[in-house]
Amino acid sequence: MERTEHHSEQELQPRKLKAWVEFGLDAHEKEYVFNVEHLAAEKTMDVPSNIIQQLEELIGADWEIIDRGTRVEIRNRKEYGRRDDEIIRKAVEQAIGDKFILIPVKE
Numbered sequence: 001m002e003r004t005e006h007h008s009e010q011e012l013q014p015r016k017l018k019a020w021v022e023f024g025l026d027a028h029e030k031e032y033v034f035n036v037e038h039l040a041a042e043k044t045m046d047v048p049s050n051i052i053q054q055l056e057e058l059i060g061a062d063w064e065i066i067d068r069g070t071r072v073e074i075r076n077r078k079e080y081g082r083r084d085d086e087i088i089r090k091a092v093e094q095a096i097g098d099k100f101i102l103i104p105v106k107e
Contacts, residue, residue: 019100021074021092023083030081032074032088036100039070047072054095059087 019036034055039045046069055072056065066073076082093102 016099016101018103019092019096020103020105021088022105023085028073030075034072034074034092035070046070048099051095051099055091058091058094063088 017037021032021034023032025033036047039047052065052067052072062077064075064077074088096102
């Protein structure tokens with residue numbers, strides 16, 4: 001999950017990709033969407049399945065995790081549109097570990 005930036009011809013620096021989770025995007029008004037930079041734009045890879053499995057374990061049965069390949073949608077099963085930013089953010093942080101850099105999103 002690292003991208004290589006060229007600083008000089010001899011020096012290559014791996015860089016971790018940025019990830020974020022947002023609530024209420026267009027067409028996702030009542031759910032969270034987890035994204036990783038470049039996945040959707042380049043369609044080069046999917047969100048790793050082990051991250052999706054960990055999210056399912058960490059968030060629990062009240063939340064539905066939907067693997068859309070380059071993004072993951074998260075919504076409450078019992079009350080569609082319910083938010084719990086703290087639970088979702090903590091679960092995402094734990095699931096991604098040090099694979100990506102989780103960045104804050106402005107509301």
